Amino acid sequence: MDSLRRGRRRIARLTAPLRSRFASGRAARARAADRRPRYDAHGLPIFEEAPGEPHRAPHPGPDGSPDAVAPASGPHSPADVGDVGAAAEPAPGASAGSSAAHPVPTADAGTTVHHSTAGVLARPIYTGFMFTVGVGLALLLFYIGQSNTQLLIWIGAALFIALGLDPIVRGLERLALPRPLSVAITMLGFVGVLAGFLAAVIPVATRQLSTFGQSVPELIDDISSSDWFRRLDETLGLQEIVDRELSRFVADPTAVTDALGGIFGVGAALLTTGVGLLVVLVLALYFLASLPTMKAWAYRLAPASRRPRLQHLGDRILDGVGQYVIGQACVAVLNGLVAFVAIRLAEVPFGALLAVVVGILAFIPLVGGVTGGMLVTLIALTVDWQTALTFAVVYFIYLQIEAYFVSPRIMSRAVRIPAAVAVISVIAGGALLGILGALMAIPLAAAVMLVIREVLILHQDRR
Template identity: 60%
Template sequence: MQDHDSAPAGPDAAGDSGGAAPPPGPDPTVVARVRSWLAARRLPGPRPRPRFELRPPVTTAAGPPGTPASDGSPAGTQPAGAQHAGAQQAGLQQLRTVQWAHPVQLGFLLTFGVGLALLLFGIISANTQLLVWIGAALFIALGLDPVVRRIESWGAPRGVGVAAAVLMLAAILTAFFSILIPIVVDQTASFINDLPRMVSDFLESEFFHDLDSQFGIHDIAVNEVEKFIGDSANVTAVFGGLFGVGSAIVNTGFSVLIVLVLTLYFLATLPAMKYWAYRLAPASRRPRVEYLGEEITSSVGHYVMGQSVVAGLNGLVAFIAISIAGVPFGALLAFFAGLMAFVPLVGALTGGIVITLVALISGWQAALIFAAIYFIYLQVEAYFVSPRVMSQAVAVPGSVAVIAVIAGAALLGVLGALMAIPLAAAVMLVLREVLIPRQDRL
């Protein structure tokens, strides 16, 4: 008997068996194509639906990632300008949708913003004096910072430079209060005591008699004095003014103490303050902001130091001119000239005119000698002293300086006039380094 299991399975054997041929298997290439087609069109899986929707969905022109754009390119390959414009348009459409769909929410947000702005304005208005103290202290600290940095360049730590600058400032203030103040007080008292005699001498002078004969000045003056004395409200106002002067002196001393303490802290922590201020700028623009900040602070510091030197020289020259002319109250008038020289542009000229008018009491010769010496020095100062002393400060045009001084004096008085020029220099530096180059690139 023949073994069928061991028989060959060739085509002859299949034909001999008389059965049908088995069907061919699936083509692997076709299967792979079908699977890839199904994988490419597979539906996204289930996603959690948000429970609450405060805003209605906004349909924008941009589709999901990978969606082709209008020009046939994928969304991720669109230019940056087109993406920015699309995002801006989507934001505007979303804002319009919120405005129309949620008026209560929009009104609440607007009311909260206005209230927050009013609160901030109230806080600033209530602390105006503190802001003035902070500005004055920062102004003085920037003025002393060049001295500290010079000492640091010698290899000393900043603490040593701060201590040296503070000791120098304390020495100047001590010399001022111990030497100049007693002389000024004595001469002020002498001036007040001699004022009635000087007034009487003026009233008995031939010049006053000529004016009185033409205009009747004596009778007008007597009538006005009698009206002033006869009104009790004026006497009360005078005594109230005296008490007000006393309180003003106390407040001034307290303000000076606070400014000095803030100056010490600002001077010690100035590098850290500038570091954290620069960190507030974006990282891409931080080097530029740091450059501008260093330029502004350096310019303000050199301006303060230079103006102090110029004012000291001005007071010294005024004292020498007063001594040569033989005008009394030399220390008092020289102190006034140096104080007025701190006010840029118009301060020294105003002080010289006032001292010249006071010198007329001693005679026109004394006034002429003082005016000649002092105003010649002002020309030398304008063309030789100030350019050398202020060489490292930012130059400000004359018209801008005058406008800045007037505006600063109207806002903060003498302190505003002192701070006006550095602030104007800072604004001009920002305009020159930031705004003008940006306008040139447009």
């Protein structure tokens, strides 16, 4: 036993320097870990009080949160320090690492150090790199969007149609039908109604358009031989101006070439419209079938604590958009039918073609019906003023009935925004994307107003 004890003591004496070296290495690593800056989940540095360092209370930032570190009164506050160098010295008992990690305001500057500024200054290379990457991604997204404007318009139209048909699908689901079957029934009904409308209107509209094209010379002769045109011709010399411009057009070969190019451009535009309609219908089918999954994934991008609130607001916005699309479609159909009846009563030529134009323009909120009525009234003036007056009286009386009785009932569950905001939104949307932009402008404006009312205003009221 004695020999064993002596052996253990000898081993302990021999390994004592090695164990001391290992212990000092662990202490050095621990001190290095204490000096290493740590960051929270938002990428901001975490400051810790060092032993013996005076306490510095958190200073409220602009939004009321502890955004900055303000010096408290103590032996090392700037008021008690005579020069800058003394103000920058660490407190007694504080290590060099904790002094570097905890910024102390100087007496010369008298400013506080914000967490966000400290985070940027602590990692300048990382911050600069991420800023450059962000700018590059923004430019890339802008280039992609600019190069695929037509595709983005098709996607927006398809999503708009899907949101408009979603209330019908949910209504069929309440009748115990599965969603795939409800989507199939809704899309077949939509395509069937669209095909039936086009099959009924296109032949009549084409025939009347051809008749209108053939009657243009006769119409020009009637206008030229009218009394009011003769008076204008005597005053301004209109006939001479028209003859000179026609002669110049016929003598210029580039003008004829441009006209033929315009004809081919119309053909290409019709082909593009057909392809776009097919793409929009296919995309609308896919969007309608996968709309619940798309909404679920979009809501999961938000934090779990805010997800119920986001889901509530998102469902309200999407339901309002769907009800608005259905309501506006009903209003447009009624406009077209009333315009057709008024055209028949007034005996305005090309009734079916003009009724289709009025119905399409009625999809534009607020101003579409008025624009269509004024267009038909101007065409009716080519017959006589009694015809134009008859149509205007019937149609514009209906517009008043629609504004006060029809639209409020149809749009009661859709969107509610002030009239001035609606007009501005329609004008801006029409200037950006035409009829589709004008149609989408009001629900988008309503969504923005809902977010402002339910999020921003409530946040301001709680402050």
